[in-house]
Amino acid sequence: GIIGTTARWLVAPLLNALQGAYPLIEMVIIEATxxxxxxxxxxxxxxxxxxxxxxxxxxxxxxxxFDEDRIVVVPTGHPLTAYDQLTLAELEPHPVLMPPTGTAFRDEIETDARRSRVTLTPLAEVDGLxxxxxxxxxxxxxxxxxxxAAPRYLDGDWVRIPVxxxxxxxxGIGIPRRSPPSAPTRAVIDTLVDLITTSATYHANIVPTAVADVS
Incomplete structure (x- = not known):
C-alpha cells in the first residue's frame, strides 16, 4: 500500500528496480490514504x-x-500568488484546503499554527492529499x-509557495506488528530505502531519514 502523493514519484522507479533485482517478486500496489x-x-x-x-x-x-516540506499550492489569480514565501500569519486571512481534523497531516499543521498563535480556516476538508x-x-x-504533491516537473495555472x-x-513504512515481514517484503523495503536515498538528489524538498531494521 502507498499514499498517493508518494506513489506519484516512487512507484514507477520501485517497480523498475524490483524487476531488475527481484524478478520473482509479484507486487500488488494499493493507492489509498x-x-x-x-x-x-x-x-x-x-x-x-x-x-x-x-x-x-x-x-x-x-x-x-523521509521528511518533506509542506507548501501551499495556489491557483493563478488568487491574492496569495503575490507572495514568494508566506508566514502562517500571512496565510491566516485566507481559507485553505486541508485534510480533516484527526489526520496526522492536519494535526501537525494545527500544532504549528498554535505555536505561531494563528488560526487557519479550512476552505474544505478532504481526506486525500x-x-x-x-x-x-x-x-x-x-x-x-x-x-x-506538486512536483516541479508539473506545470499549470498554479504556483507553489513555501510556508x-x-x-x-x-x-514511513508500516508493517503488521503481529507478523514478521517475509523475505520478499524485506526486499521491497530495502529497495524503497535505496530509492528514496537516491531520489533525494532530484527532489530538493525530500530529506531521507534513518530506517530501523524490520527483519
Whole structure:
C-alpha cells in the first residue's frame, strides 16, 4: 500500500528496480490514504504500506523513510500568488484546503499554527492529499500539501509557495506488528530505502531519514 502523493514519484522507479533485482517478486500496489491503509495493515491484507507518520496503533509498527516540506499550492489569480514565501500569519486571512481534523497531516499543521498563535480556516476538508492538490490545480482554492504533491516537473495555472513556520511532513513504512515481514517484503523495503536515498538528489524538498531494521 502507498499514499498517493508518494506513489506519484516512487512507484514507477520501485517497480523498475524490483524487476531488475527481484524478478520473482509479484507486487500488488494499493493507492489509498493513510486512514484507509491502516485497517488493511491491521487485518494483514497488506504486507506493508507507505503512510503518513506518526501512526499511533498498537498493531502497526512503523519506520521512518523521509521528511518533506509542506507548501501551499495556489491557483493563478488568487491574492496569495503575490507572495514568494508566506508566514502562517500571512496565510491566516485566507481559507485553505486541508485534510480533516484527526489526520496526522492536519494535526501537525494545527500544532504549528498554535505555536505561531494563528488560526487557519479550512476552505474544505478532504481526506486525500492528492485529491486536495488536484482541487487546487483546478482553481478551487489554495491547498496546504506536501511538496511532493506538486512536483516541479508539473506545470499549470498554479504556483507553489513555501510556508515559514510549518514543520516537515514525515513519511514511513508500516508493517503488521503481529507478523514478521517475509523475505520478499524485506526486499521491497530495502529497495524503497535505496530509492528514496537516491531520489533525494532530484527532489530538493525530500530529506531521507534513518530506517530501523524490520527483519
Amino acid at each position: 493513510t486512514t484507509s491503509l491502516l485497517p488493511q495493515l491491521v487485518s494483514e491484507r497488506l504486507d506493508a504500506a507507505v503512510v503518513n507518520l506518526p501512526v499511533d496503533h498498537p498493531d502497526v509498527d512503523t519506520r521512518p523513510l 492528492r485529491l486536495l492538490t488536484s482541487m487546487a490545480f483546478q482553481g478551487f482554492g489554495p491547498a496546504l500539501v506536501p511538496a511532493s 515559514e513556520g510549518l514543520s516537515r511532513r514525515a513519511v
